[in-house]
Amino acid sequence: MRDYSRQSKDLFQVNSFILNYHFDIGMLRRDIFNLIFNKHLETVSSAVLPDPVVYTPDYVADGAPMEYSFTITMQSKDTPAFLQIGKVKLGLNKGCLFIASLISEREIHTGGKELELILTVSPQPNGGSYAKLIAKDQYGLTLSTLKSTQHLTSDWSGPIDLHKNFTSSPAEGGGLIETEPNQKTTL
């Protein structure tokens, strides 16, 4: 059981100390605390510091995002479908989204149906970028997403090359296809 009588006695002693001590008007609370409990004064700088300033943080003061949309018909999940935008290669490999070395853990099963890849690149401070790659099925259902901050905004600048490995359907042809942002390209 707690010894409340002891606790009351301690409190009485503290209160007596407060009542008997001479406090200067304008003393800081920290000083009073130290006087009572540490029984010594420390010199604390009382220099006036500037008030904090609220401003739009760097991480939201960025440029407009760039959005690209591509439509791909996957014949097989083992058939890689990828494209290169500037210096960055991205797409689908073994049914998983990838952006450069970053690979999604989620495998997409398309059943040979049309798939839409949407890439949004948002410029970030200090030249960085935030890229989001989304795969949607023909009904607009998001099947998988992958986000990357690995690249500079400048890495995404340059020609857009869309590659495809046609091992499963060579009749459709191959090579590079150039696209523009917001342009749908069906392979």
Added chain:
Amino acid sequence: MNRRDFVKNSSLTAAAISILPEQSLFANTSAPKLKIAIIGVGLRGQNHLELLLKRDDVELVAICDVDVRMLDTAKNMISKSGKPMPKIFTGESYAWKKLLQIKDLKAVLIATPWEWHKLMIIGALEAGLKYVASEVVIGINLEDHWEVVRAAEKYDAQVMMLENVCYRRDVLAVLNMVRQGIFGEILHLQGGYQHDLRVVKFNDGIKPYGGGVEFNEKGFSEAKWRTNHSVHRNGDLYPTHGIGPVAQCVNINRGNRFIKLSSFATKSRSLHKYIVDNAGENHPNAKVNFRLGDIVTTTISCANGETIILQHDTNSPRPYSLGFRVQGTNGLWMDINNSIYIEGKSKPHAWDSAKEWLDKYDHPLWKKYGNDAQGAGHGGMDFFVLHAFIESAKRGEPTPLDVYDAAAWSAITPLSEQSIELGNETIDFPDFTGGKWMTRQPVFALNDDY
């Protein structure tokens, strides 16, 4: 005159209606009666049946169900009403297809388990029906919703999801207030389905509510099919009661649309606990692994900058509440504490009781039909939703809740499932209108007609 023209001339129409005897709207014996059929006469279908039997402007030509017990109850209701017995279709899962071949059938009402809705809606459209009413929801996956939309467009037919809460008295009064600018510009909305359904999801196989922990084959009524969705799915499984009313406040699909959605689910505990508490750990159902999180929270953003929060909470012990909140730049309504605050009208930082506001802004529909709605299911709102469908069909007008509303509201389920599956990913909301949302005008409950 199409509905748009009708709406444009609403003042003339309202004046014309006001000089007609009120009863003539659905008791005009000289007008041809609307030939209608019901697929599914379980407990929900029986609600609609009861209302149809009270109307003199419809002729119930057929009913269909595979459950003999439910069918017998429905036949008893018809006999007691003194109305002629309709054709009965039963005996096999697809007996409804034969019902749809009835000559001169003008409209059908579907009140079956969710997984049948898409098949039956599209089946009815393919059979040539121009007016199809379905209980919520209209499909299971996103593909289902697109198929229903495409079919309605292809056959130029009306598909109305019977979202009755859009017609709840306080909901319509608040919509009236929204349209009169009382709340200012709308910013945020909340709704949901917070209803302890444990005694619906489990029963003794004899009574529809409680008394046991059986479901699927051993269950009865909704426990026979609804509980199975809680076993296999994790998302907002029943979004339309919450989203329908708030969607009307911000004109979704008519100048606005849903843009993005993300969902979060709690762990699943309460259904298992209910089984153990009521039947012990050794009951076979105590081994069932329920996927549905007890509380699922979904956030939606809209094209015009509003946000919406929906909550699905059907497994936990709690009183019923749809949890509505409608908030604008001038103030807000919250149904949970039945309160309203309007800046400059209410005492600062104090709630008004909602009653005075809701009475003052009572919707013209309720003023006109409040007496007719007395005794109808779910506080009278079942009367209004059925009335709207029948009046639309009788007049050959578009239904006030259309296939795009049905798809957008109902598709929240598969989208929320997918968001949770992807780790609470924010996912895009498809535009079922194909861009028409930008030019479509509001038509719902603009006057006291239907």
